[in-house]
Amino acid sequence: MRLLKRPRSAWHGLVALLTVVVLALAAWINLPQIGRLFNNSADRIAALPPAPVFTRGQRILILSPHPDDETLCCGGMIAGAIVAGAQVSVVWVTAGDGFEFAASLAERTLDPGDPQMRAMGQTRAQEALKAAAALGIPASHTVMLGYPDGGLSALFTTNYTETYTARTTGASAVYVRGAQTPGAPFTGQALEADLGRVLDRVKPDLVLAPAPQDFHPDHRTLSHIALRLMSARGQAGRLRLGGSRRAGMAGPQGPAPGIAADPAPAGRPAAVAAR
């Protein structure tokens, strides 16, 4: 209780310090000039090649790790592509059911359990459809896979063949309504097969996916999977890597060029990527 007896000036000092920290964080996140003091990301973004020119009839597929990434990374490009007459499709690999803070707010509980987290997954899946529709993508051009939010890295490494159980939902198989393969086990193998079916159906001329430098493990993992699958098809050149997170940010000029490298991490089967 000694803490409560601090003099008023000490509390003011603490509040002032916290305010300065919050403002500094906000500036660091939002101002490229500040970021330039710590790294040259702004210069690297400026040096990126121009965004691809979209054409009528072109088939574009957005690989989105979570609901919202398609809009954050590529909303402007999607709108431009549709205006140009391209056909845009989007696939969400997860339903975003690992975001406990959001579930706490939505469900008004400090400790959201499996049912609340699954409910949020269903909600986010529906919200993703609405966001896509607002961008001009019809529901028939959207695919929800429904693999575990926060679990893609495990699926790609320790759980490529062994079923993974999601910490936040307790699920070990796809449960999201409207998913492409309901009941598919949470394994890397099932995820790659599901995504492969999307590629076979859409036959994209251009695939937009997160960058391998992205700081979010789900984003990085999807980048590796995209590289593996497109390399296996001899189509790595159709892949463009960008994203919504700092390290892999595409910037206004469009995503970074695809990297035709073997993306298989140590300990994972590399046969597909090496082909």
Ligand SMILES: [Zn+2]
């Ligand atoms: Zn994301």
